[in-house]
Amino acid sequence: MEISDLPKDKKIILFDGVCNLCNSSVQFVIKHDKKDVFRFVALQSELGQKIIRRIDTFNIDSIILYEPEKGYRYKARAALEIVKHLSGAYRVLLVFTILPTSLLNRIYDFIAKNRYKWFGKKESCMIPTPDLANKFLV
Template sequence: MNNNHKIILFDGVCNLCNGAVTFIIERDKRNVFKFAALQNEIGQKLISKFNIDTSKVDSIILIDGEKHYEKSSAALRIAKYLSGAYPLLFGFMVVPKFIRNAVYDYIAKNRYKWFGKRDECMIPTPDLKKKFL
């Protein structure tokens, strides 16, 4: 695993999460991120390594070196590295975490109902395979 990349763990069967991965890939002009589904072997190893409780966090997790970020903190840190105006969203880090995470949790809790769910994890195109672990 290349330690120069930040790793995004995502719910591989969630349509919203898969859409977010596609969105990030399209705006990751500096090739900062690699991706792994929470459900695959590498995702499971990282969950175990960082002792992440997936009953509490089951959507996007950012691993940056030896640190990991969950929920709104992960999303805002990811935005910091995207092209365009998205890094400005990082300014929302000043909002207290309990408020940011309440909004995040509400969306996460309803994501299958609103956006649907797949039967299996997304299979990247050959061109995108290099972005996945």
């Protein structure tokens, strides 16, 4: 898939495909994405690397929320933007939007730095089940 082929009506979540925490988070988002807002791309994939180069960022190993027509958010702001679109009581987490981005990103970075130690790591990116394959872009 090329950047020009990305769905214009979907928000694209780029995630660390070998991180167990990240994979669990993707599964959580899929479960609570009742309006079918999101598509997913592993950072390690060819498409993930193309998108990263396109948004002109560097050394990003965090979650990135990319909207082809609007740009991107990363780290804590991406996570909070994702929460806005989920069903359920999880929207209560939006209370954290009142905190400064710098503080939120320090917390995010602390968790990200320790994610492999705390949650483990896979040898390769997850392969979606056939019923979820349409949620993942390759």
